[in-house]
Amino acid sequence: MLNKTKTMNVPFVDLVAQKQQIAVQVQEAINHVIDTSTFIMGPDLSKFEEAFAEFCGSEYAIGVDSGTSALEMILRAYEIGPGDEVITAANTFIATVLPISYVGATPILIDMDSETYNIDVTKIEQKITKKNKSDHTSSFIWTTSRYG
Numbered sequence: 001m002l003n004k005t006k007t008m009n010v011p012f013v014d015l016v017a018q019k020q021q022i023a024v025q026v027q028e029a030i031n032h033v034i035d036t037s038t039f040i041m042g043p044d045l046s047k048f049e050e051a052f053a054e055f056c057g058s059e060y061a062i063g064v065d066s067g068t069s070a071l072e073m074i075l076r077a078y079e080i081g082p083g084d085e086v087i088t089a090a091n092t093f094i095a096t097v098l099p100i101s102y103v104g105a106t107p108i109l110i111d112m113d114s115e116t117y118n119i120d121v122t123k124i125e126q127k128i129t130k131k132n133k134s135d136h137t138s139s140f141i142w143t144t145s146r147y148g
């Protein structure tokens with residue numbers, strides 16, 4: 001008996017399918033921002049921050065302009081700066097490394113695991129140093145998933 005295997009191509013990312021589910025709400029929201037010219041800050045941002053904080057079960061949420069800025073804020077909140085090292089994946093997107101430079105810290109890049117394409121966890125420990133501010137006990141390790 002012949003064992004026939006059917007194959008199916010599943011797109012890696014299907015943004016059109018995602019968009020179709022929320023297209024009307026997104027378009028209305030964009031139109032509202034354009035109509036009211038509240039491109040920066042404004043009541044829509046405040047509403048988003050409140051809704052997102054509630055969604056996360058957090059007291060506060062702060063909207064920023066980009067993922068890069070959000071990552072920079074995380075480093076600043078941990079008081080990472082000049083003299084500190086931040087360990088991260090060598091094959092990550094530049095937006096992971098730029099915030100490390102923005103705060104004056106040094107990125108320490110670790111090669112990926114060739115099976116998973118994520119950071120090779122077996123190489124992290126040897127890169128941990130005490131090159132941190134006195135209140136940090138070890139290096140700041142910043143991992144990203146294979147696809148950012």
Ligand SMILES: Cc1ncc(COP(=O)(O)O)c(C=O)c1O
Binds near residue numbers: 067092
């Ligand atoms: C790994 C990683 N970090 C950070 C970012 C944030 O980038 P942006 O500043 O463009 O929002 C991205 C965006 O793709 C990313 O892939």
